[in-house]
Amino acid sequence: MATMQLALEQHDGQFYPYLRVVAVNAEEGASSASDRLASRQPPSAYEKSYDSTTSALDDAESLLSDTRIAVVGHEEREFPSLVQQLSDTSEQLQQLENRLRAVPDDWRKP
Known part of the structure; x- marks a missing residue:
């Protein structure tokens, strides 16, 4: 989430191939988790x-x-809203992680 947010924040209209790779990797990582x-x-x-x-x-x-989808479609007008949503979601996930640290490891082990 944070990497995707940073990539969008730093995007200056160039290097769409890099931005696309970051977006695909972030999506695949989230899906895997x-x-x-x-x-x-x-x-x-x-x-x-x-x-x-x-x-x-x-x-x-x-x-x-x-x-x-916004990155691949070069929908730059969506980027500011997505940056804010990514930031909010990252914060929510961090709060969730902090709450879950109190959960015993017994059910998380393979």
Whole structure:
């Protein structure tokens, strides 16, 4: 999220191939993380945390998809809004991560 945000913030209308690579990699990384977590079965005591986490990751993945679409389509007018959304989502994910650090490792191990 942060890399995509930074790339959009620094974009000056050039180097679309680089920006496209960043967007695709960010989307694929989010998808991989979301898929890995979604494949896990948490203990019933952690289902609420699991549900909120998978929902947040799905939302982040969707935002990164929207960002990739805007980048590939050279829709620069969308970039400021996407930068703000990426920033907000990054902050929400950080807060979620901080809350989840209290969850025991027993259900997260493969």
